[in-house]
Amino acid sequence: MDASAFSCLGNEEVVGIALRSLISGLTAYVEQCTYQYYGYEQGNLKIQAHMESRKRGPGFSKPPDILDVLLFCLSFWHAFESTPLAPLKNNLYEIKDIRNRWAHQEAIGDSDTFRLLDSVERVLGVIQYSGRGSGEDVQDLQRVSSMKRNHILRMASRVSECG
Template sequence: MAVTNHDRVGKSLLLLRAGLAPFVAREFENVYGDRAAEETSRFLSEDRFAANRSIAELDTGGLLKLMWEAWNDVFRRTLGQAERSLLSELRDWRNKWAHQEPFSSDDADRALDSVERLLTAVSAREAEEVRKLKLELRRLVYDEQVRTEKRRLGGSLIETAASTSLKPWREVVRPHPDVASGRYQAAEFAADLWQVYLGEGSDEYRDPGEFFRRTYLTESLKGLLTMAIRRLTGTGG
């Protein structure tokens, strides 16, 4: 099954959790010491999904929320405003992913890039794995753009060749005089066999030589004529 952009973002969020959890735990311990678990619960007390969980038990959404809520007390000591902006953005991407919303390639690229940047800021080794996901996505997008461009150029090259090298059909095939002069009538295209029987009608239907001169005998028409002759002569058909 093909990997979707939603899958790629989901994998990057798992890597984000793996890289952030040790950093968040370390920073809380540096600030609160033995009260780290208690303070974690305090910051997440209004979140029924994350309350009373240890940092190691929090999912990606819980870690991002904890970092956001404890920013001034804990994380502004080691991270800057750029990382706070990334934090806000990643909370939005995580919510979009959790609600099964589709991701365009541009959105997925942006989400992967932001995950990589935040992981790099906290010196997490998972940043390199996310970078590989991002570069693979960019390669796929580039390959598709190349294929699309080749198809577009291929069509235009054919059109260009046709317009520059092919002659108008009137210069290649000479129409019959009655067609060229405008005297051709569509009603005469199909023979009126009763008129042929009476010896009336246009020359191309009354004169066998003229008829076959102006009629291209396809294999099907040859077979039809052969069958008709056999039936008329009583020899089969």
């Protein structure tokens, strides 16, 4: 999808694309940090126990549900406190909140869409900066950055039409 196509999308569609863009990179990052903090065996047990408590199978599903990854990360935050993700804890809560509203088909306004795009962009940026990102994550970051720019332009054009 090229950059101009994003300007034709509604907020709910933009939120869906942004959340899908975050899944792969955040899942890999969370798994790596968990294994680094707990060791591979204990980390795997933590992930399995978390998923079983959510009535899921062992480990993160393929593809994972972004909510499972966010809840795991926030539940075991001490494993992430010394990582580059630490300053973004509030952004993860914001992503979780907007994801839940989106999943329950509540209306998502322009400001919430912008906040989600900004938070997802920040998290993907940290994943890239940490050196744990992949080529796919770079594309995801570029996609979200492009959607954010287009969203800003769309909001600005609405303001200029009114004013």
